[in-house]
Amino acid sequence: MSAKKRRAPSKGKAVQRITTGQIVIYAILTIGAVIMSLPIVYMISTAFKPATELMLYPPRFLVRVPTTKNFSDLALAMGSTDTPFIRYMFNSAFVSTIVVVGTIILSTLAAYPLAKHNFPGRNFIFNVIVSALMISGHVTMIPRYLVIRNTGWIDTYYALIIPALAGSYGLFLMKQFIEPIPNEMLESAKMDGASEWKIFTNIILPLVKPAWATLSIFTFISTWNDFFTPLIMTKSDSMKTLPLAMRTISDGMTIARMGAAAAGTFLTTIPVILVFIFFQRYVVETMTYSGMKG
Amino acid sequence: MVTVRLENIEKVFEQKTPSGEVSKVFALKNINLTIIDGETIAVVGPSGCGKSTLLRVIAGLEKATDGNVYFDDKLVNDVEPKDRGIGIVFQNYALYPHFKSKGNLSFFFKLRKTKEEVINERVRVTAETLGVGFEELLNRKPGQLSGGQQQRVALGRCIIKEPTIFLLDEPLSNLDAKLRERTRIELKRLLRRFKVTTFYVTHDQVEAVTLGDRIAVMKSGQILQVAPYREIYKHPVNMFVANFIGLPPMKFLDVKLNGQKLIGEGFEIEISSEVAKAIGDENRKLALGIRPENIEISSNPETGFYKAKIDVIEPLPNEGAKYVYFSYAENAESVAKAELSYEGKVGDTIYVQLDSKKIYIFDKDTEESIVAQDRVFSIVNA
Structure with a gap:
């Protein structure tokens, strides 16, 4: 670069110069973002496609003549069962919400002593919990089913909620968040006269709140999308959650059903996307907080 | 105020060697020390010498394995930290990041359900003590304060509860050189004014000399010598003290x-x-x-x-x-x-x-x- 050109920006405030490197990075990021969003765009577009377009081969990515017929088909398909679509919606929302709230409360409560108190067997307990992280959910499905059956919870909300609360991921995450909080801060509180409970509610809770966003997103998405648990734990239609209900619709794939399924998938995904958008800014905050020292 | 007396304090950590044997590590060994009412003792020593552990024993945050801690003639081994009348400043300040400075100062009173007017008055008096510009810090959170300002707030949180003992754990070591000098003098002024029994941990000789009425030199969990600076400088008891005190x-x-x-x-x-x-x-x-x-x-x-x-x-x-x-x-x-x-x-x-x-x-x-x-x-x- 010539000397003349170099001097120009230094005259005023610092002028932000875009380097070739930045252009490359942004280009790559943009491509990545587009690729990531393709399935969602395709899903939305498909939900509005008329039958003719649904059957096109090769398939067209974007809808030409958008229609809402798929949604009325869905309503029709659903109308043929005794249980209204809204019931599945409610089941999913109810179970997911309780699981999210419960997981947050239980994980935080359990993580605090594991992260900040020394007691005999602490490491053992933590290691057991962490090893549970490594066991696939499918492995424990049969024993879990047996336990639930013997408790008499089959086909109840308990079966969908209680086992989900025992997930170790949340505890692991919360422990990782509580651990970097300086011990001196808790000791200062102790010197100020705070009891353990006061320390927990006045110091720990406010500081880990941002981490709840991350935990909420993960827990909500995994519970909302869970197909397997309701499949084996529920029997009656009225206990089904959305993913399970969706399968009922897409069973016996006719063209009309395919449209309804696409519409159903779209509707099922909306809450997940909303939850993500709502909590996303807190996730960023989580990251800034986790870099906090002292 | 209070005379602090440490009697045969010992703190032992048990460590498991890879072969499974349990070995004892002495963090504090045979500590006998009296901090006279109103006096400031500056404890110096290399890192890991046990000076902070000793401070934590006095605070009650750490239980000594053996030995007794007396405040005046009262044995306080089993007294809760909060009931010891101690004000503490940590090296990293340990301010509550989610409270404003005022909240940090008043947390002590909030826990005791003190009336709002009383708290406000105490905060005002403390701000006055800490001098010009402190008032402006009150409505900011620690994240919005500079290191020096955080240090002042930490000091404020320490003195607002009118403690009978100050425990200061390297309170100046996170400040840059210039600020450290200024704060050192300010701190000296405060200690003079309050005449509170003070246990001051530092690794900086200059701080020890400026602030300590007497200096205690520690090494490997033991106190090697306790005396005013001149005495230690002139008559060090061993090579370690001789080498540690004095620059170069x-x-x-x-x-x-x-x-x-x-x-x-x-x-x-x-x-x-x-x-x-x-x-x-x-x-x-x-x-x-x-x-x-x-x-x-x-x-x-x-x-x-x-x-x-x-x-x-x-x-x-x-x-x-x-x-x-x-x-x-x-x-x-x-x-x-x-x-x-x-x-x-x-x-x-x-x-x-x-x-x-x-x-x-x-x-x-x-x-x-x-x-x-x-x-x-x-x-x-x-």
Whole structure:
């Protein structure tokens, strides 16, 4: 670069110069973002496609003549069962919400002593919990089913909620968040006269709140999308959650059903996307907080 | 206020070796210390020497394995930290990041459900004590404060509860040099004003000298010496203390007793019969130490001066001096203090005399002091 050109920006405030490197990075990021969003765009577009377009081969990515017929088909398909679509919606929302709230409360409560108190067997307990992280959910499905059956919870909300609360991921995450909080801060509180409970509610809770966003997103998405648990734990239609209900619709794939399924998938995904958008800014905050020292 | 008395404090950590054996690690060993009412004791020592652990024992945050802590005549071993009347400032300040400064100050009172007016009054008084500009910090959260401001808030949180004991754990070490100097003086003023019994942990000598009425030097969990700075500087009990207190640190020269003389590599020094008697055995391995200001440098040979070579020159305009690091021989190095105008250069040959009345003699094996300047330590040779 010539000397003349170099001097120009230094005259005023610092002028932000875009380097070739930045252009490359942004280009790559943009491509990545587009690729990531393709399935969602395709899903939305498909939900509005008329039958003719649904059957096109090769398939067209974007809808030409958008229609809402798929949604009325869905309503029709659903109308043929005794249980209204809204019931599945409610089941999913109810179970997911309780699981999210419960997981947050239980994980935080359990993580605090594991992260900040020394007691005999602490490491053992933590290691057991962490090893549970490594066991696939499918492995424990049969024993879990047996336990639930013997408790008499089959086909109840308990079966969908209680086992989900025992997930170790949340505890692991919360422990990782509580651990970097300086011990001196808790000791200062102790010197100020705070009891353990006061320390927990006045110091720990406010500081880990941002981490709840991350935990909420993960827990909500995994519970909302869970197909397997309701499949084996529920029997009656009225206990089904959305993913399970969706399968009922897409069973016996006719063209009309395919449209309804696409519409159903779209509707099922909306809450997940909303939850993500709502909590996303807190996730960023989580990251800034986790870099906090002292 | 309160006199703090530590009696045979011991803190042992058990450590499992890889082979499964349990070994004991002494974090504190046989600590006996009395901090007199209103006095500031500055505890210095290298990191890991147990000074912070000792502070935590006084605070009650750590339980001593053995020994007793008394506040006046009251045994406080089992008294909860919050009931000990202690104000504490940690090195990292440990402010509550989600409270504003005011919230940090008033948390103590909030927990006791004190009335809002009372809290406000206390905050106002504290802000006044801490001086100009403190009021403006009250409505900001710690994240919006600079290091120095956070430090002031931490100090405010400590004094607002009107403690009878201050425990300060390296409160200045996270500040930059300039601010540290200013804050040091401010702190001194505060300590003077409050006359509260203070236990001040630091690794910085200057802080210890400025703030401590007495200085305690610690090493490996033990207190080696407790005395006012002048005393420690003049009469260190062993080589560690001699080396730790004083800037630049004291250098040691290997010497042997020979009649009325100490013979080192490339130099000799005459000593009094009293000193010779204190040393006793001529086979004893000795270390000779001397403060830089007690060494005279000349560019010409004179009687009593021995030839040496300049290794390094460190000018310190602040102190109005140059430190001249020289060596008599390969393993016989020391450092002398010269005028700022001293014109010697690295590599120059110089002639050096040690002031025989100001020398320190240590037993090289036990590291204990035998003679320190004008005092003969009552160590009879084994």
